[in-house]
Amino acid sequence: MTAAVPRFDAVIHPPPRLQICGLLAAVDTMEFSAVRDAVAVSDSVLSKHVKQLEEAGYVAVRKATIASRQRTSLALTKTGRAAFSAHVAELRRIVEAPLDAPQGGAGTGR
Amino acid sequence: MTAAVPRFDAVIHPPPRLQICGLLAAVDTMEFSAVRDAVAVSDSVLSKHVKQLEEAGYVAVRKATIASRQRTSLALTKTGRAAFSAHVAELRRIVEAPLDAPQGGAGTGR
DNA sequence: CGTCACTGTTTCCAACATGGAAAGCAACGA
DNA sequence: TCGTTGCTTTCCATGTTGGAAACAGTGACG
Numbered sequence: 001m002t003a004a005v006p007r008f009d010a011v012i013h014p015p016p017r018l019q020i021c022g023l024l025a026a027v028d029t030m031e032f033s034a035v036r037d038a039v040a041v042s043d044s045v046l047s048k049h050v051k052q053l054e055e056a057g058y059v060a061v062r063k064a065t066i067a068s069r070q071r072t073s074l075a076l077t078k079t080g081r082a083a084f085s086a087h088v089a090e091l092r093r094i095v096e097a098p099l100d101a102p103q104g105g106a107g108t109g110r
Numbered sequence: 111m112t113a114a115v116p117r118f119d120a121v122i123h124p125p126p127r128l129q130i131c132g133l134l135a136a137v138d139t140m141e142f143s144a145v146r147d148a149v150a151v152s153d154s155v156l157s158k159h160v161k162q163l164e165e166a167g168y169v170a171v172r173k174a175t176i177a178s179r180q181r182t183s184l185a186l187t188k189t190g191r192a193a194f195s196a197h198v199a200e201l202r203r204i205v206e207a208p209l210d211a212p213q214g215g216a217g218t219g220r
Numbered sequence: 221c222g223t224c225a226c227t228g229t230t231t232c233c234a235a236c237a238t239g240g241a242a243a244g245c246a247a248c249g250a
Numbered sequence: 251t252c253g254t255t256g257c258t259t260t261c262c263a264t265g266t267t268g269g270a271a272a273c274a275g276t277g278a279c280g
Binding site: 229235246 | 256264270275
């Protein structure tokens with residue numbers, strides 16, 4: 001179950017990115033603007049953090065022009081979920097307390 | 111009562127300090143060298159981090175010359191424990207998985 | 221066709237955090 | 251007095267961050 005190998009991940013740890021991952025871990029996809037609002041950062045800052053997560057292979061950025069609108073949705077990749085789980089597992093070890101952790105694969109059912 | 115109000119703490123969050131607090135939270139006091147070894151950092155680095163925690167009022171540094179040896183013990187202050195608990199609570203919040211969380215077992219001090 | 225609005229993206233930049241190495245210090249034993 | 255133990259502080263080079271603003275892609279409009 002919570003068998004993710006504890007592993008600290010510097011790409012995920014920084015506050016903004018930890019929040020982004022936390023949000024995405026709870027859903028399949030979320031829109032850029034929704035994440036920006038939830039994390040409370042500027043467009044540029046979110047864009048930069050997302051870029052880092054994307055380059056790490058943790059987040060998938062999907063751009064779609066729907067209804068005459070540009071929409072960018074973000075989602076954790078399988079690798080991203082695994083890394084997030086591993087990081088959370090490591091945080092739990094560090095604080096030696098049960099941090100609720102979303103389960104890789106499980107969260108979205110697939 | 112592990113009922114801390116979730117509150118992100120930038121002083122605690124950085125990896126080295128999160129580890130230091132995690133270690134200290136589990137005990138009454140720990141020696142400087144033991145912490146240094148556990149966190150795997152150099153003397154100077156640990157000293158600097160401890161200093162920050164100390165200035166934040168989270169860690170108490172007690173120096174004692176016992177048995178002809180200088181020994182510095184570290185301990186979380188009451189404030190430090192509260193801040194740590196609050197931070198951990200916030201991490202839980204960030205990481206929580208609405209769709210998959212088993213149950214808030216953590217809530218009950220256990 | 222030119223311009224506007226909406227959405228991110230990239231650049232510029234200044235402030236800060238961090239770690240390693242090494243010099244400093246205080247206390248104590250030889 | 252010198253050497254050792256055990257942190258502290260300084261020096262320094264690097265990496266990260268966020269805000270502001272310029273920029274770019276896409277469709278809407280007159």
